Amino acid sequence: VRAAVLSATLDELVDRGYPAMSVQGVAERAGVHKTSLYRRWGSKGALLADALLSSSAAVASASDTGALRTDLFALWRTAPAGPGRNDGARTVAVSRALAAAAADPDVAAVHALLWERRLDLVRAAVDRAVARGELPPGADPELLLDLLIGPFQTRVIARGQAPDAAFLLRVMEVAVQAVGAEPVGAVGAQPVGARPAPA
């Protein structure tokens, strides 16, 4: 039931936008009574926060993959499409609906919470990487997160492009090297920003 409610919350957000969405609407979509939603979540803001954070929570416990890059890839998969929905068009729609309401105090609080949650995950991944010798002491998790999320959000929100794993891997390589990781592969490898050679 909880997964159905959280998925219905994101559907309601995408279809109606944050100002017009309602707990009543979510209840109807999920086929439950709105009083039980109010009892459990209290408000539409709290419901939305839980819908956006629930996929992060699932991944957080499994994100120690033994290497920095795969830890970060696991984190990226918590983009706000919601539990069990790895769907590019939906990620675009959810991200845009959130950006549209970014100035709303409830949504700003959700954004801040999401950011802190993700930053905690990145901090933990960086700490593990420093302990393994993958990153130098002092590597900055906030810069890493900005570099990972920013280019991706620009493509999704402003340009309406679905997330693309190949693009993410390229950006991730830039980001981890920016905070001090050694390049993967041989000495003298191509810089990551070079265009692929013509076939």
Added chain:
Amino acid sequence: VRAAVLSATLDELVDRGYPAMSVQGVAERAGVHKTSLYRRWGSKGALLADALLSSSAAVASASDTGALRTDLFALWRTAPAGPGRNDGARTVAVSRALAAAAADPDVAAVHALLWERRLDLVRAAVDRAVARGELPPGADPELLLDLLIGPFQTRVIARGQAPDAAFLLRVMEVAVQAVGAEPVGAVGAQPVGARPAPA
């Protein structure tokens, strides 16, 4: 008069949002007759595009500064606060209003146009840098632009933070090195992602 109209266009966007803004409203703010705006621009979408692009146009002609980093810094100063308004709170408001309306076809067209315009400027800067030997042949201008704009937009739109030149300079250093620029300064310099040493 033109500068007043374009500034009034962004005020109207920020105060009312794209769906509710009108040519009539812009005309009232700028103290001109709406028929003259319709005659010159045709629609509110065209008016908005011109308002957003006008500051880029001013900088484009002056952007050959002789070095890649300073060219890119000049480009960054074309963030959509509008002509003569280098105001962090306004940049946040304009960026959020644009993000809020990103799914509107008119605004999507403006976004695409802005992106192409900026990409042209970055392409020209990269070509000059390759010619000077600052960048290797094949450096990718689109990756460079994603890396420059993305982290900045994330801070502005999702987190409501005013643009910060120190942050931009740090991100820019990551971006130019990602496409093959040599670090500024001595061999053995700190990685850009290291936190400043405690004072």
